[in-house]
Amino acid sequence: MWAPLRFGRSRAALHHKTSQSWTVGGSSYKFWSPAVIAGPASTDNRNVQERAQTARILEQHSEIILKDAVAIFPFAGAESSDQERSANLADLILQLLTTAVREGELDPRTGRVADLRQLALDFGLTVRQLFGLVYVMERAALDEVALDESFGATSEGWPGIAQMVRRGSFDVLAAVAERITREPDQSALHDSLTALHTRAVLLAALEKEIRRVERFLHPFAMILVDVDHLAEINAKHGYGFGDRVLERIGIVIRNYFREHDWVTRCSEDTFAILLPETIRANAESLAEGLRVTVEERLALRDYRTEEQVQVTVSVAVLIGDGQSSNHADAVLRQAEEAVERAKQAGRNRVEVVEIGGTRVPRPARARGV
Structure with missing residues (x-):
């Protein structure tokens, strides 16, 4: 200059x-x-x-x-x-x-x-x-x-x-x-990359589920899945490779859960699954099983460098039992904060929280990367 x-x-x-x-x-x-x-x-x-x-x-x-x-x-x-x-x-x-x-x-x-x-x-x-x-x-x-x-x-x-x-x-x-x-279109009902529902659909379904749970006191859970180090993967291997990672994780998640569960891509590197009529123990088991499935089965090859790229996820489980009134955006924010704690604790792990912000202790488990 x-x-x-x-x-x-x-x-x-x-x-x-x-x-x-x-x-x-x-x-x-x-x-x-x-x-x-x-x-x-x-x-x-x-x-x-x-x-x-x-x-x-x-x-x-x-x-x-x-x-x-x-x-x-x-x-x-x-x-x-x-x-x-x-x-x-x-x-x-x-x-x-x-x-x-x-x-x-x-x-x-x-x-x-x-x-x-x-x-x-x-x-x-x-x-x-x-x-x-x-x-x-x-x-x-x-x-x-x-x-x-x-x-x-x-x-x-x-x-x-x-x-x-x-x-x-x-x-x-x-x-x-x-x-x-590069973010999903929040006004659309389906994400163009993964074909999953979008954040707008998640918020609408979550709001309805919260009101139903408050009325009938039935349990529900939500699982938030954040792809570890996606920014670094994009920087090193390119956006196309990062899109392959998101697409594959979307397929894994869709096949892992029930037909009537709401499976969504709610941000660039985050997926959310709303689980009606699901108690804490089952939700926690599902989250841990998904984490292990991604870690053990999802490794993609960068064909330009022949490098094998290991993919892991940080997971949050949010538990709702109808005792705490809240709105969908506030509930989602609690789940996002729980994911952030999982990332700060080393990534590739599960963090559990109840609506209202109470953290649920989990037994320590040996994990990989």
Whole structure:
């Protein structure tokens, strides 16, 4: 990224000042003038240096940038009484912006892009609102850095800094947009990849089941299945291979459960199974059996590298008995939190929870990967 040439200055004059350096907080920053052009390799190397330096500038000002952004978020559509969640959302956006500036691009398959998408869903943000928040972060970053006397708006290097921050903002938006295009269509009744029901069908069936259980006090259970390390599989073997993994797991799950169970793909890497008239012991046994089946039988070969890829899943079992009133989206969120605990505990395991958030102790079992 080059600062624009100023009219009235000759190319020879530009050669007299090849760079500008600053020392801030013990760190040295240098931005090169467009006059020093020694060839493609030299240009690429300087671009890498400039991106790294700009990323460090953002990190150095991060505390004030985050404070300013969170203060503006409500005016951009992220109204929330939970200040901690707002701060987490802002922090994640700034992390992604800084990464995009440093790397010159942002891979949509990374876990932090998925985390941002999930936080946006938790907030109930539309895509337009989320994009607005990324723009707010870009403006907060530029406004704060512009005030710095050493490398702010009055410095020679400012046009390059500003351009890299704006480009990083676009990279964040592009990564989120690509991530969204790969998600199941929530308005459809069937997922195009696995032919299973979608999240919309699950929520409708779950709401009805909750009301039925509250009236008749019959038990039910829900199993949530999350594919371990799917982002890493996509990154290493490609999206096509990741789609094969999801398709095969969808077949395994559909054949594993009863005809009248609701088997759905409720997010990019998560499947949910609603089990009417099912007690805790049976649901737990089914979940463990499914986990073992995937671990022992589902290994796919990457035909480009001939590598055998082992697939495992983290599983949550949610138990409902009619004693705790709740809504479908809240119940699903409890199951998702239980899956997250299973992943944090090492993946390839089962976590059990009752509606209301009570964790059910399970006997320890030796497991594989």
